[in-house]
Amino acid sequence: RGASRRRSEDGLAGMSTDGTVLEHALPESDRGLAQHHGVPGNASVEMEPEGEPFGQYDDFHTIDWQRDLARDRMRHRYIVKKRQTGFFDLVRQFHDAWSGWLCVLLVGIVAGGVAGVIDIGARWMEDMRFGICPEAFWLNKDQCCWSSNETFFEGDNCSQWYSWPEVLGAQHDSAGGYVLAYLCYVVWALLLGLLAVRLVRTFAPYACGSGIPEQIKTILSGFIIRGYLGKWTLLIKSVCMMLAVSAGLSLGKEGPLVHVACCIGNIIAYMFPKYGRNEAKKREILSASAAAGVSVAFGAPIGGVLFSLEEASYYFPLKTLWRSFFCALISAFILNSINPFGNEHSVLFYVHHERPWIFFELLPFIFLGVLGGVIGAAFIRSNIFWCRFRKTSRLGQYPTTEVVAVTLATALLAFPNPYSRMPSSELINVLFNDCGPSEGIDLCDYKRNFSSMSQAIETSEAGPGVYTALWQLAIVFVFKFLVTIFTFGMKIPAGLFIPSMVLGATMGRIVGVGMEQLAINYPNWWVFSSECTAGENCITSGLYATVGAAAVLGGVTRMTVSLVVIMVELTGSVSYIVPVMAAVMAAKWVGDALGREGIYDAHIYLNGYPFLDSKEEFDHTSLAADVMEPRNNVPFSVITQNSMTVSEVESMLKETEHNGFPVVVSKESQYLVGFVLRRDLNLALAGARRDGVPGQSLCLFTAAPTGQWSGPPPLQLRRILDLAPITITDQTPLETVIDMFRKLGLRQTLVTHNGRLLGIITKKDVLRHLKHLEVEDLEQVPFH
């Protein structure tokens, strides 16, 4: 019997029903414990974790947090109770108590390692478009040049690094060489892009996209998507992320890294039964993994934790904060030890501005924020429009063609412009940093006087190179904006952080240079005169780029605190927290005024995931009675506690699609007794039928009756009855109902009036009602 139970999918098949009212063969004490808690059945299962069914929920279903956490408490008590029985159990208890920490430690280590590998790989592959390091083909351009011992190398070239034209024997600076370089660039990009989309399609279609809307927000709020966090997704997403970034597409690897970290968390959680077998507990690990993902993506552990708190946490905002922080820190530490960024700073873009900002500059910063909000809103609208078009038109049938076309267009248009040609992260780095006296690019072509070393950097009027660079940057801005709209949402791994930052940094740098020249040309304006001493530059154009990046990111994602903290950690400087905050705030307000939701929420709504935003406030006058099902005298499927026969219940199961049924006292007095899940009922009835229970048997949800029965012996089903369903009255305002759904993690709640059962509200009913209130077409948004 033990073997059969283990093999059966639910742990209930082994139930023996030999003609009389039966309880499961449990020791008295255990049964007492199980029954005592109103946990819906599966008592024997919780006693023996090995026999527990693996897949508790169906695909695309929502989990019931209360139930899962009750199961976990039960399991915990079982282990504590067994402590005295032996050394092995003691070890097991210890392992159980610490498995959470052990698990996040492993997640942190693996996530840090994988991020390091991806980072090194992406940097190498990116430079492969331009040339190769023949001495050591595994080095990218920078490394290759450093490994040579030349102290000075001018501009772009060092002797160790061979661009493709050089390898193929053409002159580097001839027209033919340029065409050859162009050709190699485009061919490489096409090759990598094609490979990425084919790999995704062949091995793991779920690996496409950013992953943050689906995974962080929806899955952590309790939705089940099977296979979304699997091994293949991890592998393919990691590899294709590198390929896609190296193909020169306008996308980043930061969002996908969060998805990859969550895959790692999911896989490692399976090694710990406490987490692997309990969907609600598993989400604690996933939340920590998301923090680790952001932490390694930006080198920002605190920002990562805040991101996981702000964007991801649903049921347990504070309980796992400490553990998430630990996970984020470990992963950042590991990544730092691998040291893929090549310097001692644990951040992605190391910025070190020298000058404090002056108070007046808050004005342009807020202006940047407003621009960021407008750009964000425009981007969201265009992107959602395009994605909806892709979803509904025939375009969606040709993912490979789409990727190839976009890659081709991007590569063709990007190469002629030096700023769009360079990798995005490098461009951001250039824009974020000020021009030192020794830099040689166009953007830093200031009219400086190097004759005397004893002076500080003096008035730096812009040379012609700067104006050329500004034009080029403006073109890059338009180009990136357009191309990102088409890129985000294609069927390859694609993050949005880096493209947004490129947009913002370009915009910010342009404004910054403008301000700088303004201050130089009109040094006696009252706004400048107080702070800018004559002959010294008081405007940091790199800071404007940083602030602009934060503003556009804020406009696109509508993140708040976590974004500010990430930007502060990213640039490693606390002194600029006020400008960043001002810009993000302006961007958020302007963005919210122009379009209600951020890009992630917009994608969630587009796909119709059942996600109830935990920050939004609802302001409607609806009552529970307006939302519940059934409303208009439609018959309501309920089970009576002791008067329905097995065949009646079976026919009801066949006729309806509900996931659960309330149990009431009787048809006449519909006072609520409890709630029973369809799944449990199905299994129990199937088991009973197998054991020969006739259809005329009564289903009993009350305590075992005394005395003899006239008909066939009844089927005792109290075990699978949840005696503590959450109920509300029909006069409860919708805000309270939503609050309960969000905070208690409910799957459904029962509506009563004076104790009498009236109906049921599920999460989807609430979402449907909210959609309905927004006077949007309901049919267009199918919730699955």
Next chain:
Amino acid sequence: RGASRRRSEDGLAGMSTDGTVLEHALPESDRGLAQHHGVPGNASVEMEPEGEPFGQYDDFHTIDWQRDLARDRMRHRYIVKKRQTGFFDLVRQFHDAWSGWLCVLLVGIVAGGVAGVIDIGARWMEDMRFGICPEAFWLNKDQCCWSSNETFFEGDNCSQWYSWPEVLGAQHDSAGGYVLAYLCYVVWALLLGLLAVRLVRTFAPYACGSGIPEQIKTILSGFIIRGYLGKWTLLIKSVCMMLAVSAGLSLGKEGPLVHVACCIGNIIAYMFPKYGRNEAKKREILSASAAAGVSVAFGAPIGGVLFSLEEASYYFPLKTLWRSFFCALISAFILNSINPFGNEHSVLFYVHHERPWIFFELLPFIFLGVLGGVIGAAFIRSNIFWCRFRKTSRLGQYPTTEVVAVTLATALLAFPNPYSRMPSSELINVLFNDCGPSEGIDLCDYKRNFSSMSQAIETSEAGPGVYTALWQLAIVFVFKFLVTIFTFGMKIPAGLFIPSMVLGATMGRIVGVGMEQLAINYPNWWVFSSECTAGENCITSGLYATVGAAAVLGGVTRMTVSLVVIMVELTGSVSYIVPVMAAVMAAKWVGDALGREGIYDAHIYLNGYPFLDSKEEFDHTSLAADVMEPRNNVPFSVITQNSMTVSEVESMLKETEHNGFPVVVSKESQYLVGFVLRRDLNLALAGARRDGVPGQSLCLFTAAPTGQWSGPPPLQLRRILDLAPITITDQTPLETVIDMFRKLGLRQTLVTHNGRLLGIITKKDVLRHLKHLEVEDLEQVPFH
């Protein structure tokens, strides 16, 4: 009538009851709105915010979050509805929408300003114990010396600053001078201490203590303490904080600063009716104020927000995160502009270590963490023992004597030791920072060779001065530990952060110097040999002090993420986040193993505040039925919906002490209809009696009946009935009940079985049950 309603305390006295069943004279649409929402009465009040009663709750009561938030939504809808009626209303709506941001902006500005004033005052007053700056008496010693134009001044003295013996004409370094300085020091300390305790006693007794347990944790969780956040508390706490710190007592001003910030938040919230008149909404402002308080106390805005999130937030962890962050940042910015710390760093203790830590050092860091946990647990036990003794013995009757005695003892013992003589914050600064080549104190008496400038800092063996300093530091450690136990809990404003940091920094520095000498004497050990190149010092003893301070703070307060972030912001260096984290983690685990609760929680339990920890997990097998009142067939006071007379209800009100009564269908079938508050019932009945309703009238909680009545016309009370009370079944596990209390912010919940009312559970019932489970004496802990 309008005037009388405004003057009456509840807004219900104006109700006219002229013999027939009456609804309040409201426009039909408004009444529909009010009734529609199951908001318990006060409909007219919500329609006219001016007439709203100010004190909604009694002193030492718990607020009902759901109810208050429903009131706020109602108010909001009212304003939105009135928008079209005129320009003034439009302005009012705009003001209403932005008042939250405006309010926190003001709070941030004022809190930053007050913190700046306190900081400047405390630094000046601290140095007054030693001497005076005759040229400008308002300068402290450092400022006085800087204002002189000498480039070099040796050791402690500059020519501008006169110590008291010098002022009084004695030789500075003679025995007489020493005695005179000693005397002045003690007299000043006594004077300031006495002044502080007298001021507190005379003007604002609530200004004493740290304020974090009461205020942050308890008040923010929904408890009402009248006058705790008032104007006088603010003034007296600000002034006495300076006095107490300057008296040389072993206390800090960081905890009280949080209280002061909350007072500011409370006072400013009264300027905005949206927040001032709604206790639940006001707590959003208070939460932001707490963040601002921590932010200005440590110069750590991110840490402040996390502190408010981790320690303080209860009902709204995420909703106000962004606004809290804004508030914290503004206050830090203002404080920084006033710039009381005298440098460009926005942090309290600016530390800049040069060397990266080596991996092996994690071991001593964790050791420091363990020590910190042990010290923290020991401190908590001793302090709670002493506080309990004070609370229960006659000692509590002599607060002034106690303060004077402790001040005297502290001053007498502190003066002879140079490290305990200097102000605590200065001591921390000395301990946190490494010895440069130019420092002249004992602690930095290394055998260094300054002859050649071209070498890096070389092997630095400790000189005799270092060993003396270590002994002195050890004495300081013991002295501070003992004296802090007696100090924390006295009737003056007293924070615990700085004393804990002093303990930790002392301990850490001793360990650090030990490690340093170990590395110097055994440079070839495998742990050192890999990292420490010969002749170079590889151990940073200042870092050990930092880590030690974090460890003891972690052991005492049991804070986690926020502590790490605060320490990182405090020291301005992200690179040491891993050591700090390791130490805090070890301290937390060891501390939790030795004693379950942190100092704040311990004080909350000592005083019996009704606080339900939002992080703790409960692991009991209790059900709602075990917790509810009444349990053992004690009669349960309920009101029937249409069969009790006014005099019956009145006698029930007299006989019982409950804050509310459930309304059921009838005595026979106790199906729950709703819930009515004692306060509302009292007022409604008193009003009806004044208007001549006879005692034989029936109290009607149902809809207005049709037809004529045989007896006197019934009293219609449906208005004050809450139709949507939260109910649970008797089989609900206690964990779920606690979850609901914490997350939904309930005041009470009703227990039903099959729709029938069984009993009621209040927050205090839950707390009492939990206490009971801990097998502690129930009688000893009165909850008020």
Next chain:
Amino acid sequence: MLSNCDNVILPELPANFSKSREFCPLCECKFESRNTTTIKVVVILIICIISVLVIYMTFLSCLDPILNQRRAAASAYQQQTDDEDDLGGRMAQPLYEQGGVLNRVGNRQDRWKRQVQEQRNNIYVRRTMLN
């Protein structure tokens, strides 16, 4: 080692560079100056506040008992009415306004004093709070 005055600049400077010893302290102290006017204003403000508080405290503990005896009767009556419910309060209202400004200030002061007394009771006598 990062770039820092002691480690980076000193070794690099030529030996004949005269001010090498002074260089580092200067570096560190660069920003350690503050606006002394703010300090002056703040410190004087604090001294004023403390003085006022001390004077008021002595007034309360010395003169107030004498004054109080005169107002004892009125105060006792008023305290009684305040303890009643709002109905009583409404009736007592005209009485408040009789005595003019001085009396009203006195009333407010009395109410405050009662609050402080209540706080004192909670903390020093009943000891239910802040221990």
Next chain:
Amino acid sequence: MLSNCDNVILPELPANFSKSREFCPLCECKFESRNTTTIKVVVILIICIISVLVIYMTFLSCLDPILNQRRAAASAYQQQTDDEDDLGGRMAQPLYEQGGVLNRVGNRQDRWKRQVQEQRNNIYVRRTMLN
């Protein structure tokens, strides 16, 4: 201005100091070296993974259809049993173990392929996800 190479050191250095132009880049690049062995291992690993994936992909798209025809019958039967409930699954269990290791690998591969097919349906055909 904070202490930084360009602003602090250069002005202070005597004019005859020879390497002043070189000094600043050196300062900044001090830590910009990394362990090239790690890079080598990682890059080779990535190349291997991509090669294996590409080979497997071509195998799946070219050879697999041929192989699949042979296993078509068994696969169809098995898919059917898998779709039944656990009762059926229990009966089908012995069948799984008949074919030895090769068959079991094949089975697992089939199950994985069905999962991928399901994912493809969701994304490319039904388009209910990830758009």
